[in-house]
Amino acid sequence: MKMQVWLWFCLACAPVAHSAELLVGNKSADTVWRLSLDDGRKTGEFRTREAPHEISVAADRRIAVVSNYGSERSGNSLSVLDLVSGRPTRHVDLGQHGAPHGLRFLSDGRRVVVTTEASGSLLVVDVGSGEIETVIDVGDGGGHMVALAPDERTAYVTKIAKGTLSRVDLVSGTKTHERAAGRGAEGVAVRPDGAEVWVTNREDGTITVHDPRTLAVKRRMSSAGFPIRVVFSPDGKLALVTNARAAELAVFDARTKVRVATVPLSQPGTEYRQTMLGQAALPIGVIVAAGRPRAYAAISGGDRIAVIDTGSWQIVDHWATGREPDALGIVPD
Numbered sequence: 001m002k003m004q005v006w007l008w009f010c011l012a013c014a015p016v017a018h019s020a021e022l023l024v025g026n027k028s029a030d031t032v033w034r035l036s037l038d039d040g041r042k043t044g045e046f047r048t049r050e051a052p053h054e055i056s057v058a059a060d061r062r063i064a065v066v067s068n069y070g071s072e073r074s075g076n077s078l079s080v081l082d083l084v085s086g087r088p089t090r091h092v093d094l095g096q097h098g099a100p101h102g103l104r105f106l107s108d109g110r111r112v113v114v115t116t117e118a119s120g121s122l123l124v125v126d127v128g129s130g131e132i133e134t135v136i137d138v139g140d141g142g143g144h145m146v147a148l149a150p151d152e153r154t155a156y157v158t159k160i161a162k163g164t165l166s167r168v169d170l171v172s173g174t175k176t177h178e179r180a181a182g183r184g185a186e187g188v189a190v191r192p193d194g195a196e197v198w199v200t201n202r203e204d205g206t207i208t209v210h211d212p213r214t215l216a217v218k219r220r221m222s223s224a225g226f227p228i229r230v231v232f233s234p235d236g237k238l239a240l241v242t243n244a245r246a247a248e249l250a251v252f253d254a255r256t257k258v259r260v261a262t263v264p265l266s267q268p269g270t271e272y273r274q275t276m277l278g279q280a281a282l283p284i285g286v287i288v289a290a291g292r293p294r295a296y297a298a299i300s301g302g303d304r305i306a307v308i309d310t311g312s313w314q315i316v317d318h319w320a321t322g323r324e325p326d327a328l329g330i331v332p333d
Contacts, residue, residue: 019043020289022296023064023081023329024305025052026322032066032081033322037289037330040305040319046089048079053101054145055329057083058109064329065112065127067100074098074118080127083331092130097121102146102157102188113155113170115143122146122157122168136173138166144186149212150194156212158185158199165199165208165215179215181208187229191254192236200227200241207241209257219257223250226277233310234290242297247281249297249306251313261313265297265306272301275324285328298325 020037025048032052034044049068057064062084068075068091078092078100094100098118105112106124111133114123120143124134141162146155155168163185167177182201189198190212197210200223207227209219225246232239232254241250247266252259266272266281275282285298288310295308299318303325307317 020333021331022305023055023057023331024298024321024325025055025066025327026324027051027053027326028324029322031322035319037292040307040317044086046081048089049077049091050075052079053327054103055327056103056105056112057329057331058105059107060109061331065103065105067103067114069099069101075100078114078125078127092125092127094123094132097123101144104146104148106152113146113148115146115157117142117144122155124170134173136168136175138168138175145188147188147190147197149190150192156188156190156197158188160184160186163201165197165210167215177215182206187227189230189232189239191232192234198230198239200230202226202228221252221257228284229286231286231288233288240286240288240295242283242286244282244284245277247283249283249286249308263308263313263315265299270302275301284326287328287330289330290332296328298328300324300326
């Protein structure tokens with residue numbers, strides 16, 4: 001009997017073998033697709049609630065969480081995806097905290113931080129128990145996206161309507177700073193070494209680089225064409241920005257702040273559907289694979305993923321998705 005218990009314990013704690021995959025949130029289909037990173041083959045699908053907007057994958061790769069932003073009415077839930085068993089999705093009710101959007105897992109693999117536009121809050125949520133552990137008031141202006149400092153003691157929140165960046169102390173549960181970034185401040189990322197916070201200001205067509213402690217603007221660069229997201233390469237050497245209206249991926253050297261590549265994401269002869277920027281490709285989500293020379297951009301107006309070689313900065317493939325892909329997540333090997 002003791003041997004059986006010991007064996008069960010070892011199996012339960014053993015690492016689970018995974019094949020690397022791309023998770024794609026399809027906003028207009030209320031689904032998340034699982035695509036093989038080897039060839040884009042669809043390997044599974046999860047149902048979410050209305051309009052999944054952001055995805056975060058736990059460090060142990062067992063679960064992913066999705067923010068259900070809602071469409072005509074604000075959503076107020078998170079969807080928890082079991083990546084091991086593929087069981088049907090379970091949901092975490094956020095109650096009065098509507099329009100959840102920006103989302104990041106903490107390294108414990110149990111809690112997430114999430115912005116809720118309708119309540120002007122940043123929440124810390126235990127997705128295992130479904131408990132909202134902390135509610136932090138970030139004020140009006142539509143706290144939209146969130147990024148975490150490497151030590152996870154600080155979060156950074158952008159506000160589209162106010163054009164600001166906020167600094168939130170997760171230990172004390174208070175907003176400590178809020179500074180102007182640019183009109184339509186939306187995308188936000190912390191450089192992997194924690195030395196800088198980058199913000200894309202979609203209405204201004206700029207990127208601002210902020211001091212992580214004071215939020216003072218250290219640098220402002222042009223990125224015309226509605227810059228909507230920014231992510232860093234895993235080594236922190238490059239920053240990738242999707243310019244949604246220009247339908248391109250802009251690649252910046254994170255040290256010099258100089259654009260080093262531009263990847264056109266609109267394909268001649270392709271018929272795109274109507275989007276918030278007209279009938280257009282409208283790239284939004286972008287992510288870089290660690291250990292693979294690939295970046296992936298969600299072409300929300302074309303229901304596809306552009307697969308980009310990060311050596312040549314050329315599109316090498318397109319993968320089919322559900323309706324209106326936006327949020328992306330990678331489940332590594």
